[in-house]
Amino acid sequence: RGLFNLNVYEIPQGTGSGFIWDKKGRIVTNYHVISDANRLEVTLADHSTWKAVLVGAAPDRDIAVLQISAPKNDLFPIIIGESDNLLVGQKVFAIGNPFGLDQTLTTGVVSALGREIKSVTGRTISGVIQTDAAINPGNSGGPLLDSAGRLIGVNTAIYSPSGGSSGIGFAVPVHEVNAVVPQLIRHGRLIRPGLGISLAPKRLADEFGLAGVPVLKVQPGSTAAKAGLRGVRQVQGGMILGDCILAVDGKKVHDSNELRDLLEQHEVGDTVILTILRNGKEQQLTVALEAME
Numbered sequence: 397r398g399l400f401n402l403n404v405y406e407i408p409q410g411t412g413s414g415f416i417w418d419k420k421g422r423i424v425t426n427y428h429v430i431s432d433a434n435r436l437e438v439t440l441a442d443h444s445t446w447k448a449v450l451v452g453a454a455p456d457r458d459i460a461v462l463q464i465s466a467p468k469n470d471l472f473p474i475i476i477g478e479s480d481n482l483l484v485g486q487k488v489f490a491i492g493n494p495f496g497l498d499q500t501l502t503t504g505v506v507s508a509l510g511r512e513i514k515s516v517t518g519r520t521i522s523g524v525i526q527t528d529a530a531i532n533p534g535n536s537g538g539p540l541l542d543s544a545g546r547l548i549g550v551n552t553a554i555y556s557p558s559g560g561s562s563g564i565g566f567a568v569p570v571h572e573v574n575a576v577v578p579q580l581i582r583h584g585r586l587i588r589p590g591l592g593i594s595l596a597p598k599r600l601a602d603e604f605g606l607a608g609v610p611v612l613k614v615q616p617g618s619t620a621a622k623a624g625l626r627g628v629r630q631v632q633g634g635m636i637l638g639d640c641i642l643a644v645d646g647k648k649v650h651d652s653n654e655l656r657d658l659l660e661q662h663e664v665g666d667t668v669i670l671t672i673l674r675n676g677k678e679q680q681l682t683v684a685l686e687a688m689e
Contacts, residue, residue, distance in 0.1 A: 428536070478570065490531055530565075536552060612627055667685070
């Protein structure tokens with residue numbers, strides 16, 4: 397890694413931090429900390445170690461939930477705060493296990509809000525908190541707290557040319573955690589709102605000079621099919637392009653990630669207005685969102 401090549405450095409697998417979510421022994425951490433692990437252990441503040449099982453994971457959000465069988469009296473769930481009303485300059489605390497030094501507290505401030513980072517799957521995580529609190533290998537998955545000790549984020553990544561703290565750390569905001577964790581506990585995965593379509597690769601849009609996201613296939617019986625959305629059709633000697641999605645509720649989309657991000661701001665059952673390009677003409681379709689895997 398070059399000296400001036402500032403890339404997001406994710407904490408290596410095999411060590412990390414987390415926090416107690418509830419009295420049932422559920423532990424929240426980062427997905428990249430536990431991905432590919434064949435054995436999971438959680439060490440509590442009293443240094444007792446417990447075998448853990450994976451309850452659910454959301455790789456696109458870099459969040460995972462584990463569970464241990466520790467007695468309720470040994471479990472002290474974190475107090476949940478808010479991230480929507482944070483201010484730049486506000487004091488914060490990061491707690492974790494940097495370089496194996498457990499229960500380490502570092503202090504800093506909120507340096508910026510509304511940042512974006514990439515998850516392990518390449519999907520964008522929006523609304524990320526930037527902090528100058530020292531975050532080092534092993535801090536990942538640990539809590540970022542406000543001055544009252546309430547959870548405001550999950551420490552996830554750092555910008556660093558060396559792999560050590562450079563004063564630029566990132567945390568997934570607690571409002572994202574609150575949206576994801578209950579679903580992981582209930583379903584083991586995220587229930588995403590979607591359209592029931594397959595999207596064409598971006599190179600196809602580039603090849604035809606299309607500004608939006610081409611629809612490759614529409615699942616029979618899906619809400620998109622019921623709304624009349626069309627995918628690519630095969631004909632003798634070639635194919636006919638289907639609809640190209642240009643915007644959702646008036647917000648333009650340029651690629652599949654932007655489309656998914658806009659849809660995931662809604663709930664299953666909500667309706668959205670799609671602006672599409674069909675046969676060279678723009679038109680609008682109202683589509684209800686359905687549950688997707």
